[in-house]
Amino acid sequence: MKIVVVGAGYVGLTTSACLAELGHEVTCCDIDGQRIAALQGGVVPIYEPGLPELVAAQIEVGRLQFTTHTTKAASTADAVFLAVGTPSDEEGDIDLSFVDAAARAIAPHLKRDAVIVLKSTVVTGTARRVKGIVDTSRGRRDVAVASNPEFLREGSAISDFMQADRIVIGADDARSEAVLREIYAPLEARGIPVVATQTVNAELIKYAANALLALKIGFINDVADLCERVGGDVTAVADGIGRDKRIGLSFLAAGPGFGGSCFPKDTRAFASTGRRHGAPQPLIETLIEQNEARKLGLATRIIDTAPRKGRVAILGTSFKANTDDVREAAALTIVPLLQQAGLSVHLHDPQPDGAKRLLQDAVWHDTALSAASDADVVVILTEWDEYRTLDLADLAQVMRGRDLLDYRNIIDAERAAAMGLNYQGLGRAPLAFEATRRGQGIAAMPRVAASPA
C-alpha cells in the first residue's frame, strides 16, 4: 500500500519505519525542513534503540522516503496517517489544532476512497469531527477517517509495534476497516489480534489503557508507602500480586511517580473529558494529584536526608531508562526544589542532552561516579542499566556521606549495606528482617550508618 505519515516526531517516525518494514511504500512528511533533510541523510534526530538502523535499512531498500511536500505526497496515498502533536493546556484539555490543520491541508488533494488514519492521541469524538472537516472541504463524502491508536513505549517502540499485544482499528465504515486490516495483515498473519471497532471506542481504548496502566503505578506507589510504615517490601508484594494473571506483573514497579509525554497528559485529558461529558473520573483525578504529590514528597525526603547546604548527586534525569526524553520527568520537579533548599545538585544521565537544556544551573557530569564524588547523598531517579551495575565499592569510596536513595529499587540493599552505605529504597523492608528470615541473624548484618543530621 502507498502510505503517507504526517509528522516525523517520535510516533510518526517509528510508525513510518515499521510500516515500511511490513512492506508498504511509505513517505514520512514534516514541515520542519531541517529535520527532513537530516532524515533524508539517514540521521534520526531522536534517541530510540534500533530506530536509526531500521530507518537506514528502509531508505536503502527504497520503501521509505522523507519530504516536506505533504500535500503532494498525500495526493497519491491510499492511507494518510496523522501523527502530529497534540499538546495539552492548563486545564488538561488537548490542543487539536495541528490535527485539524493537517486534515484541512490534505483534504482537497486526497484521491477518492483514501483513508485518513488518526495516530495522534486524540479525545473521543475527534475522528468523527475530522470527518466533518474533510467532507466540508472536499464537498463530498468519499474520504474516510479512521482511528488507529498507538501503544508504543519510548525505548521499546519498535518491538511494541512489531510484536504488539493487539492492533486497535477504529473504523465507522467497512472500507476504512478493510484498508487498515490490509495494512496490518503481515502482523495479523503472525498471530497479533486485531480489535476492530468504531472510532469512538478506539479513541477511548487509548485513553483508558494509559489511565489503567497509570493507576497500577499509582496504586503500587501507595502500597510502597504502606510497606515503609509496616516493614514490608513492595517488590515482594508486587511479585506476589502480579503473578495473579488477572493482575499481571507489569507496571507494578514503585518509583518516583510516572512521567513522560503520555501518562501525565493522557490522564489529564481523560479526566477533563469525563468532566466535560458529565461522567467524572474520580479515580483518575485522585491519581493525578497523588502523582504530583509523590514527586514533592520525595524531594522533601532528600532535603531531610541531606545536611544543610550539602551536596546531592542525582543519577538519571530522563523520565525512564532508554530514552533521552525528560518530559514530566521526576528530576524536573525534584532538582529545582533541592536547589531552592540550598543544596548543591550534581547530575548525570547517559542521555543528558534534553535535560541539560532544562536544568542548566545544576552541575553536569560525564560519569555517575564523578557526579557522586563528594556527595552527601546519592539519589537514583532513572532505572538505567548503567546504575544497576554501579560498582558500589567505588561509589562508597568517592562519596562524602553514606546515604544512597534508590528511587527505582534497582540496587541490592544488602550489597549496598555491605559497602557501608545507608541504603533506602522505596517501600523496602529494613535489612535486619530480611537477614533474619534467611537465617543469618541480625548480628551478621553490617552496621548501617545513620543519616547525617
Ligand code: UGA
Ligand atoms: C506509555 C505506554 O506504556 C504506551 O503503551 C503508550 O503507547 C505511550 O505511553 C503513549 O501513550 O504514547 P511511555 O510513556 O513511553 O509509554 O512509557 P512507560 O514505559 O509506559 O512509562 C511511563 C512512566 O511510568 C515512566 O515515568 C515510568 O518510569 C513509569 N513507570 C512505569 C513506573 O513508575 N512503574 C512501572 O512499573 C512502569
